[in-house]
Each structure stands twice: as C-alpha cells, then as structure tokens.
Amino acid sequence: MNLTRRRWLWLATASGVAAGTSRLWGQQSADALPPLFADIPPSKSGIHWMHDNAFSPDHYLPETLGPGCAFLDFDNDGWMDIFLVNSGPSDFWKPSKPVRNALYKNNRDGTFTDVTEKAGVSGTQFGMGIAVGDYDNDGWPDIFVTAYGKCTLYKNNHDGTFTDVTEKAGVATPGWTTSAVWFDYDNDGRLDLFVCRFVDFTKEKNKFCGNNETGERYYCVPRVYSPMPSWLFHNNGDGTFMDVSKEAKISEHLGKAWGVVASDINNDGNMDLFVANDTVPNFLFVNQGNGKFKEMAVEAGVGYSSDGRPRSGMGVDSADYDQDGLMDLFVANVDHEMYSLYHNAGDLTFEDEAMSNGIGNTTLLMSGWGLKFFDFDNDGNMDLLLVNGHPDDRIEERFRDVNYAEPMLLFRNTGKGPRGAFENISSQAGQPFTERFAARGMALGDFDNNGAVDVLVAVNNGAPVLLRNNAASGKHWLGIRLVGKKANRDAVGAQVTWQAGDLKRRVCKVGGGSYLASHDPRLVLGIGARSKIDFVEVKWPRPDGMAERFTDLPIDRYITIEEGTGTRVM
Amino acid sequence: MLREAPSTADTRLNLALAYYKMGSVADAATELAKVHTEAPANQQATLLLADCYLRMDQNKSVIRVLEPVEKTHPDDLAVTYLLGTALIRDKQVEKGQVLVDRILRNGESAEAHMMLGTAKFGVADFAGARDEFAKALALNPDLPEVHVLYAQTLQVTGSPDQAMKEFQAELAVDPYNFQSNLQIGAMQRQEQNYEEAKKYLGRALQTRPGNLAVRYQIAAIALSENKFDEARTQLESIVKESPQFTEAHVSLSIAYFRLRRPEDGKREREIVEKLTAEAQAKQPGVKSQ
Numbered sequence: 001m002n003l004t005r006r007r008w009l010w011l012a013t014a015s016g017v018a019a020g021t022s023r024l025w026g027q028q029s030a031d032a033l034p035p036l037f038a039d040i041p042p043s044k045s046g047i048h049w050m051h052d053n054a055f056s057p058d059h060y061l062p063e064t065l066g067p068g069c070a071f072l073d074f075d076n077d078g079w080m081d082i083f084l085v086n087s088g089p090s091d092f093w094k095p096s097k098p099v100r101n102a103l104y105k106n107n108r109d110g111t112f113t114d115v116t117e118k119a120g121v122s123g124t125q126f127g128m129g130i131a132v133g134d135y136d137n138d139g140w141p142d143i144f145v146t147a148y149g150k151c152t153l154y155k156n157n158h159d160g161t162f163t164d165v166t167e168k169a170g171v172a173t174p175g176w177t178t179s180a181v182w183f184d185y186d187n188d189g190r191l192d193l194f195v196c197r198f199v200d201f202t203k204e205k206n207k208f209c210g211n212n213e214t215g216e217r218y219y220c221v222p223r224v225y226s227p228m229p230s231w232l233f234h235n236n237g238d239g240t241f242m243d244v245s246k247e248a249k250i251s252e253h254l255g256k257a258w259g260v261v262a263s264d265i266n267n268d269g270n271m272d273l274f275v276a277n278d279t280v281p282n283f284l285f286v287n288q289g290n291g292k293f294k295e296m297a298v299e300a301g302v303g304y305s306s307d308g309r310p311r312s313g314m315g316v317d318s319a320d321y322d323q324d325g326l327m328d329l330f331v332a333n334v335d336h337e338m339y340s341l342y343h344n345a346g347d348l349t350f351e352d353e354a355m356s357n358g359i360g361n362t363t364l365l366m367s368g369w370g371l372k373f374f375d376f377d378n379d380g381n382m383d384l385l386l387v388n389g390h391p392d393d394r395i396e397e398r399f400r401d402v403n404y405a406e407p408m409l410l411f412r413n414t415g416k417g418p419r420g421a422f423e424n425i426s427s428q429a430g431q432p433f434t435e436r437f438a439a440r441g442m443a444l445g446d447f448d449n450n451g452a453v454d455v456l457v458a459v460n461n462g463a464p465v466l467l468r469n470n471a472a473s474g475k476h477w478l479g480i481r482l483v484g485k486k487a488n489r490d491a492v493g494a495q496v497t498w499q500a501g502d503l504k505r506r507v508c509k510v511g512g513g514s515y516l517a518s519h520d521p522r523l524v525l526g527i528g529a530r531s532k533i534d535f536v537e538v539k540w541p542r543p544d545g546m547a548e549r550f551t552d553l554p555i556d557r558y559i560t561i562e563e564g565t566g567t568r569v570m
Numbered sequence: 571m572l573r574e575a576p577s578t579a580d581t582r583l584n585l586a587l588a589y590y591k592m593g594s595v596a597d598a599a600t601e602l603a604k605v606h607t608e609a610p611a612n613q614q615a616t617l618l619l620a621d622c623y624l625r626m627d628q629n630k631s632v633i634r635v636l637e638p639v640e641k642t643h644p645d646d647l648a649v650t651y652l653l654g655t656a657l658i659r660d661k662q663v664e665k666g667q668v669l670v671d672r673i674l675r676n677g678e679s680a681e682a683h684m685m686l687g688t689a690k691f692g693v694a695d696f697a698g699a700r701d702e703f704a705k706a707l708a709l710n711p712d713l714p715e716v717h718v719l720y721a722q723t724l725q726v727t728g729s730p731d732q733a734m735k736e737f738q739a740e741l742a743v744d745p746y747n748f749q750s751n752l753q754i755g756a757m758q759r760q761e762q763n764y765e766e767a768k769k770y771l772g773r774a775l776q777t778r779p780g781n782l783a784v785r786y787q788i789a790a791i792a793l794s795e796n797k798f799d800e801a802r803t804q805l806e807s808i809v810k811e812s813p814q815f816t817e818a819h820v821s822l823s824i825a826y827f828r829l830r831r832p833e834d835g836k837r838e839r840e841i842v843e844k845l846t847a848e849a850q851a852k853q854p855g856v857k858s859q
Contacts, residue, residue: 223850280846298820298839299827306760306790308817310846336726349828351794355760365728400697401727419762 035430036376036410036471037455045466046111049084049102053461054093054126055393059217060206061199061225062090062148062176064391068129068516069458071445072141074119075160078558079106080445080520082456083121083130083143084464090126090149092203101127101145105160106447120162125149129441129516133182133191135235137489146177146195146516155239170241171233176201181512183262183271184488185248186291187542190235191488194250194273196257199225218394222312223279227254230275232293244291253295256280262511263318263327264493266348269542271493271511274302276313276331286348301350302329302342311337312367315442317513319373320344320506321382322417327508332368332515335390335402339363343418356419359384362409365402367391369515370442374453378475378526380505381413384422387439387457405436408457432467439465445520451477451556453524458516472526476500478533479558481522482509486544487563490521493541499534500527522558531555537569579609586618593746595625595777606635613639620652621714624659625748626778632656640669647673651681658689680710687719696726715740718749730757748777756787764791782812786821793821798828816845 042048051067054060070083082104089095100122104112116122125147132141140156151173154162166172176198182191199222209220229251233241245251259276266272270287277283281303285293297303305311312334318327326344333339338360342350354360363386370387377383388406395402410429411422426433441458448454452472457465478498482491497506509523527533533555539547540563548566553559582601589598602619605612616639623631636653643649654669666689673682687702700723707716721736734757737750744750751774758767768791774784785808792801805822809815823838 279850298823299832299835301824304817304820306794308786308790308820356762360760361728361730364730398694400695 034470034473036425036428037430037432037467037469039430039432040110040466040468042463044110046107046113047082047084047102047104047464047466049086049104049114050463051084051459051461052087052095052099054087054090054095054099055461056093057217058092058206059209059219060092060203061201061219061222062087062092062126062128064219064393064460065178065198066128066440066460066516067458068127068146068179068441068518069443069456069464070130070132070143070518071443071447071456071520072132072143072518073521074103074141074143074156074162075105076140076158077106077108079108079449080447081106082112082447082464082466083132083518084458085127085130085145085441085516086123088123088126088147088149090203092206093126110448115160119160120164121145121154123147123152125152128177129179130518131180131182131193131512132518132521133193133492134489135182135191135193136239137190139483139489141521144171144180144182144193144195146180148176148201150174151177151180151195165239169239170243171195173197173231175228177231178258179260179512179514179516181260181262181273182490183273183492183511184235184541185232185262185271185287185293186234187270187545188235188237189484189486189488189543190237191490191492192235193231193233193241194260194262195231195233196260196275197228197230197255198222198258198278199256200228201225218398219392221279222256225256227256227277227280229254230257230260247291249292249294250285253283254280255283257283258314259316259331259513259515261316261318261329261513262492263329264495264508265318265327265329265344267326269493269545271541274316274318274329274331276316277310278312278314279310281310282313282331296348300348301352302331302340305337305340306352309337314367315369315371315386315515317372318508318510319382320508321373321384321413322421323415323505324418325506327510328418330371330373330384332363332371332386332388334367335365335395335399339366339368339386341422353418357411357417357422358424359411359422362424363388366406366409369440370457370517372442372444372514372519374444375413375524375526376410376453376469376471377412378451378472378477378524379528380500380503380526381415382507383413384411385409385442385444385455386411387437387442389436389438389440389460393438403436405438407436408433408439430470432465437465438462441516442514443517443519444514446479446522446524449479449558451479451524453520475529476527476531476555478525478527478536478553478555479522480525480536481558481560482538483560483562484540485563487541491538491541491563495539496523496525497537497539498525498527500530500532501534503527503530527555536561538563538566579605579612579615582608583612583615583618586615590618590622593773593777595622595746595748596779598622599626613643617648617652620649620656624652624656627659629656629660633660633662644672647676647679647681651685654685655688658685658692661692663689663692678709680706680713680716683709684713684716684719687723691719691723696723699723700727712743714744715747715749717743718747718753722749722753725753733757746773746777748774748781751777752781752784752787755784759787759791759794762794764795767791782808782815782818786815786818789818790821793825793828796828798825801825802829814845816842816849819845 084102129146143154210217255277273285275283284297315332329342341354386409438460452469455467484491492511547569586601599622605615657666683706690699703720717740721733724733740750755770789804802825826835
C-alpha cells in the first residue's frame with residue numbers, strides 16, 4: 001500500500017490512534033488530500049438524466065416528494081448499476097415531453113451508460129420510489145417501483161431486459177405509494193413485500209393551502225389529508241403474491257407512511273418493520289412469528305416525540321450503532337421537530353438519544369429524507385449519512401431560518417455509544433457537503449468496487465448527485481455477497497459477525513431503509529488498519545437459521561458466501 | 571400585623587413585594603389585587619399587579635387592570651408597555667400596535683422592540699422576533715424578560731446553546747422567571763440531565779403553582795426514569811384537569827403500556843387519535859379545491 005505521510009496522519013487522526021498529532025495535522029495543507037467525498041459530475045459519470053417534478057402553480061403534493069433511486073446489479077456482472085425514478089403522467093399532470101425513469105449500466109470505469117429503453121423500465125406512472133429484491137430466487141434482482149398512481153413490478157429476464165409482471169403478480173396497488181421493502185416476514189425463504197402508502201389524495205381531493213387573500217399556494221402539510229393503510233404482500237413462490245395486509249394486522253393501522261426499514265429489533269429471528277409516518281405517530285410493527293404483526297410504537301416510545309407530539313417522519317433506518325447486540329432505529333423529521341436516534345433498551349422500549357449525540361440540535365431546522373447508517377471509513381463503526389431539504393419550495397418566505405435546499409450531514413461514529421457516539425464531521429467531508437440540495441432519496445453502493453461505499457442522492461427537480469467515497473482508502477475491508485439457499489436468496493435478515501484482532505463487530509442485513517431507495521445488497525466489513533480477518537460468522541435467516549463460520553478469508557476484495565458452505569456453529 | 575390591621579395597604583404592599591422577590595408571583599398578585607381594590611389610585615401597586623399578571627400569562631387580567639389607567643395616563647410609558655404587551659400576547663395585535671406606535675414616537679426604545687418582537691413571535695415570524703429582541707437587549711439589557719424572550723426565539727431559530735445562555739442570564743437577574751426555569755428544565759430533560767431539570771422545573775412550579783406545562787415535564791421525567799407509577803399518577807391528574815392535553819394522553823398511554831395495562835394504554839391512544847382528528851379538522855386556511 002502506498003501510504004503517504006499526509007495520508008497516514010489523516011488516517012491516524014481520524015481513527016483516534018494518534019491523538020497527539022491533531023495539531024500537526026492542522027498544519028498540513030488540506031488541499032493536498034482528497035476530500036472524504038467528491039462529487040462526480042455528469043460530464044464524468046455520463047449520467048445526464050434529470051428529475052422532473054411536474055411543478056404547477058396548484059402545488060399538488062406529489063410534485064415535491066420524489067424521487068427515489070437505487071444501486072443494483074441488474075446484469076449480475078459484479079458492478080453496481082443505477083436506477084433513477086421519475087415522475088410521469090397522472091390525474092393532475094400530462095407531460096408535454098416524455099418523462100421516464102433511468103437505468104444506467106456501470107461501465108466499470110467510473111462511467112455509466114443509459115440502457116433504460118432496452119431494459120424496458122421507462123415507466124408509465126408518476127413514479128416515487130424503488131425497492132430491489134430477488135423475489136423469485138432466480139439469482140437476478142427484480143425491481144418494484146412505487147408511484148402516485150399504480151406500482152410496477154419488473155421481473156428480470158436475465159438478458160438486460162425486464163418484463164412488467166405487476167398484474168400477473170398481484171401487486172398492482174392503486175393510490176399513492178412511497179417506500180417499499182422486500183423482506184421475508186414468515187421465514188419461508190421467499191421475499192415478501194411491504195409497501196408504504198401515503199395519504200388519500202387525488203386531483204379532486206387537492207386542498208388549498210396558502211394565502212387566502214392573495215390565493216397564492218404552498219404545499220400543504222399532510223395533516224390536512226386522511227391517512228391510509230399500507231400493504232403487505234405474501235410471496236406465494238409461484239410468481240404471484242397475496243395481499244395479507246388484513247390477516248397480518250397491517251391494514252388496521254392508518255398512517256401516512258414515507259419510509260420503512262425491516263429489522264429484527266428483538267432478536268427473535270422474525271423481521272419487524274419500523275415505518276415513518278407524516279403528522280401521525282410512526283409504526284413499529286413487531287412480528288409475532290405467526291403471520292401477524294403487533295403495532296407497538298407508542299409503548300416502545302418511537303411513535304411520538306419525547307414531548308408526546310406526532311412528527312413528520314420521513315426517512316428511517318436501523319442498525320446496532322453501539323454494538324450492544326440490539327438494533328437501534330433512526331427517523332428524520334421536518335424542521336422544528338429534530339430527528340430521532342432511538343437506542344434500543346432491549347425490552348421493546350427505546351430512548352431517544354438524538355440530543356446526547358449532537359444530532360438533535362444539528363437537525364432542529366432541517367427536514368430529512370434519505371438516510372443510512374454505514375461505515376463510510378471502514379473503521380468498523382456504523383456512521384450516519386443524512387440528506388435533507390424542506391418539502392415546501394416557498395418555506396423561506398414564511399420562515400427565514402428554514403431553507404428549501406439544505407446541506408447533507410455526515411456523522412462519524414466514535415465508538416463511544418450509546419451517548420456521545422456521533423460527531424458531526426460534515427464540514428470536513430468535502431465540497432458536496434457545503435452545497436445545498438432539495439434531496440429526497442439516497443442510496444448506498446460501492447460502484448467502483450474499491451470497498452469504500454459510495455452515495456447516490458436523488459434531487460427533486462434536479463440532477464442526481466453521485467458521490468465517490470475517498471474516506472476509506474488505506475483502511476482494510478472485506479466485501480461479502482450473501483447468497484441464501486434455504487433462506488431468502490438476498491439473505492435479508494442475516495446477522496454477520498466478524499473479528500479482526502481486537503475488533504469484533506456485528507451487523508444485521510436490514511431490508512430497505514432510507515427514503516424511496518434501495519441499496520447495494522453487499523456488506524462491507526471494515527477492519528481499519530488491521531490486516532487480517534480472523535473469521536466471519538453468518539447467522540442465516542430462517543427457515544434454517546443456522547450460524548456458520550468462515551475462516552482463511554482474503555481482505556480488500558469482494559467474495560460470495562453461500563449458505564451451507566461454512567462450518568456450522570452451535 | 572395584617573391580622574391586626576387588615577386594611578393597611580402599605581403593609582400589604584410590602585408583603586406583596588416580599589412575595590414578588592421570593593418568586594411567589596401568584597401570592598404577590600393575590601395581595602396586590604387586594605391593594606388595588608382598596609386603593610385603586612395606587613399606581614405602584616397597579617403596575618406591580620399588572621406585571622405579576624403578565625408573568626403569570628394572565629393577559630386579560632393585565633388588560634382589565636391597565637386599560638382604565640392608560641386612558642388617564644396615556645403618556646406613562648410603563649403602562650403603555652405593559653398593556654401593549656398584554657394586548658399583543660392576547661392576540662389583540664391591532665390594539666397593541668397602536669401602543670407600539672406611541673412608544674416608537676418617543677424614539678427608538680428597548681420597550682418598542684420588545685413589543686414588536688412579541689407581535690412577530692405571535693405570528694410565528696421567529697427570525698423577525700429574534701432580531702427585535704436582540705435590539706431591545708442591546709438598548710436595555712435590564713429590561714424585564716428581554717433575555718428570556720430573546721432566548722425563546724434563539725431556541726426556535728436553531729441556536730439552543732445561545733438560548734441556554736440567555737435563559738441563564740434572565741435567571742441571574744430574576745431567579746424565579748417562569749419561562750426560563752421551564753425552558754431550561756425542558757432542555758435539561760431532553761439532555762437526560764433529570765436531576766438538574768427537576769431543580770429548574772421545581773422553581774417554575776413555585777412561580778406558577780399547578781402549571782400544567784411544568785407538571786407535564788416533571789411527569790415526562792418520571793416516565794424516562796422508569797418510575798411508571800409515579801408518572802401515571804401525575805399524568806392522570808393532568809388529563810383530569812385538562813382533558814384536551816393531547817401530549818399528556820400520549821405519555822399516559824405509554825405509562826399504562828409500561829405498567830402492563832394494555833387496555834388502559836389503548837384507551838388513551840384512542841383518546842389521542844380522537845383529539846388529533848378534531849384538531850386536524852380545525853386546520854385554518856385549508857379548503858377543498
């Protein structure tokens with residue numbers, strides 16, 4: 001490894017092993033180092049697609065709330081491709097020129113080629129979000145696109161094209177759907193589908209929000225629209241799905257759902273769901289293991305703010321940020337509400353640790369959408385990336401301290417959790433973090449396969465932002481692609497533990513997370529400066545649910561780990 | 571002495587002043603109201619009574635006491651200021667604005683900026699209010715409540731650390747300032763410094779005994795400290811007194827669930843849903859297209 005003195009100093013300071021060098025580091029010329037994250041402009045990436053938000057003077061709410069985006073390897077070549085969701089025709093908008101989604105193939109050299117038309121995924125609806133999953137266990141990722149209108153399920157044909165199988169599969173959900181997640185709720189080895197539904201909205205039901213005297217409109221706070229139930233579809237294993245929302249006790253809870261993450265919050269081997277709702281309490285659907293869910297957000301302390309108020313929940317994620325063996329939760333809200341970092345107390349209750357981690361005050365005036373826990377610098381700790389932007393383009397006329405376009409935030413995990421774990425390092429994260437965006441969806445994926453997880457941000461009515469991660473260079477890692485055999489092939493719900501000398505970490509492969517987005521399905525296990533991984537242990541999702549140990553592993557590359565090929569651990 | 575000569579206004583005024591200095595604003599107001607009844611011409615007592623009412627957020631009482639005085643003493647800036655502030659806080663902004671203009675005619679003053687700030691705060695122009703309070707503070711840092719009002723705007727415009735300093739500055743001159751004690755208590759609760767929070771909230775309760783906002787904060791601390799039964803008792807008392815207090819119903823629901831009383835928890839949650847739906851139906855400025 002070619003490690004310069006400056007690079008060493010940076011690494012040492014960042015990892016805290018050379019505390020005394022910070023003054024020396026301060027004397028270095030910052031411009032000699034690559035920024036932690038660098039924007040890759042369209043001229044270099046070849047991504048020239050733009051989102052069209054269908055803006056109108058009538059301020060129809062769907063205009064301001066997309067789009068979503070994803071990293072996926074649609075052609076199974078081992079390189080992450082990109083999917084971008086666009087708006088489209090609807091009852092309130094007839095585009096004057098064609099508006100379409102975009103699928104970009106990774107050319108393996110930092111550039112991408114638009115293959116949308118050939119792939120057949122342009123879309124015909126007013127698209128919102130995306131969830132990618134191999135629902136038919138054929139080893140090829142399929143695509144589910146949510147919409148204001150009707151969702152679309154694209155089955156992968158294994159030849160670079162997709163077939164719209166929505167109707168045949170039985171997942172043609174009407175209304176306004178937002179985030180969706182593939183996960184195996186009944187542990188039968190097949191991915192099921194949860195689809196968030198937002199409010200009861202149509203052009204006819206559009207309400208006037210604005211200045212009654214001048215007639216000028218702004219985007220309504222969703223408080224004025226009625227809540228709706230979300231959907232849960234059971235995978236029948238024959239290419240079709242059954243709507244089990246009622247039987248599973250999902251549909252009896254009316255919400256205004258934006259973000260969803262599937263995570264096992266009580267370590268019982270059944271995937272639970274945390275759903276962010278706007279202006280009504282969030283949902284925590286705890287999987288009872290019998291095909292039913294129990295909604296427990298209020299008693300768990302994640303439904304309302306600590307002041308007993310419902311907030312405007314948008315993006316969500318889940319990770320064990322303090323490595324105590326329990327999955328924690330995160331939800332972003334709108335301005336003047338602060339975001340919440342819910343630390344799992346282990347008894348199905350959570351304590352909001354946003355204030356004690358410096359996240360509360362930092363996000364007081366911000367509105368958060370895409371967000372994800374991930375180890376951006378491969379030191380083994382789960383950091384946190386948040387992308388933001390107020391939903392109302394006219395907010396600055398009413399609140400001078402709140403902005404429509406907002407900066408992204410990067411919090412580094414110091415490993416001192418659960419309180420005081422996070423440190424806001426946005427100001428050191430590079431030029432993209434000094435800019436402001438109307439950011440919505442955000443996906444994670446290592447598009448250049450260097451072990452540093454990169455970022456894709458979908459911007460409302462703008463070009464997407466692709467960020468190259470430079471922060472992890474010089475740190476060691478192992479990338480793993482899990483392949484379930486008895487378990488769902490994507491291994492959603494797998495728990496992975498790894499040890500490298502004094503470093504022992506565990507992650508759960510959650511389903512979904514962020515907002516309207518889908519992520520690189522591979523896991524990157526950071527080991528910092530350590531040069532060897534002692535073992536990786538995978539506890540596969542049920543039906544088998546066995547734990548296997550893998551040793552003699554390489555580092556600094558991606559490998560595939562198949563269920564049933566390791567040494568069984570009791 | 572009062573028992574021997576219950577109509578001695580001066581003695582009662584002294585007692586009221588003692589209460590006032592101790593932070594027992596409600597007791598001071600009780601005594602001052604008696605003085606005001608006995609000796610309505612006693613301007614000092616009247617102003618002090620109005621100030622007590624203002625601190626207790628009883629704006630209509632301030633207006634009742636001061637409107638007759640303002641008619642006979644239109645040039646008394648103290649009266650104009652107190653009455654104008656109460657009118658603006660009572661959402662009688664146009665009437666309050668007349669008094670603001672009167673103060674402004676006397677040149678730039680801290681009082682005028684305070685009233686303008688209060689008016690802007692009332693219409694959620696927090697940044698505008700913050701700027702007005704900053705000007706008032708620069709002109710007269712000793713103006714009662716200038717620090718606390720500035721602090722509140724700092725809080726909602728994203729400067730909580732600076733807000734905390736201003737709340738503390740207010741307490742340095744007025745240890746029993748209600749808002750400062752309540753807000754610092756609430757901030758300390760959010761930071762999970764529960765013992766510290768209780769100290770401030772206790773002082774706030776001393777200024778406004780039985781205040782629901784303070785009692786709710788104290789109950790929320792009990793909930794966070796896993797003292798579920800204590801929290802339940804406090805919250806039950808709050809919702810009995812104020813059945814529309816949605817946040818208290820939310821917390822009571824959590825308390826019941828944690829006490830393994832799911833049926834009671836569900837009942838409270840249903841009350842929350844009903845109250846929320848009612849509140850949403852009353853949203854201003856929204857109509858179907």
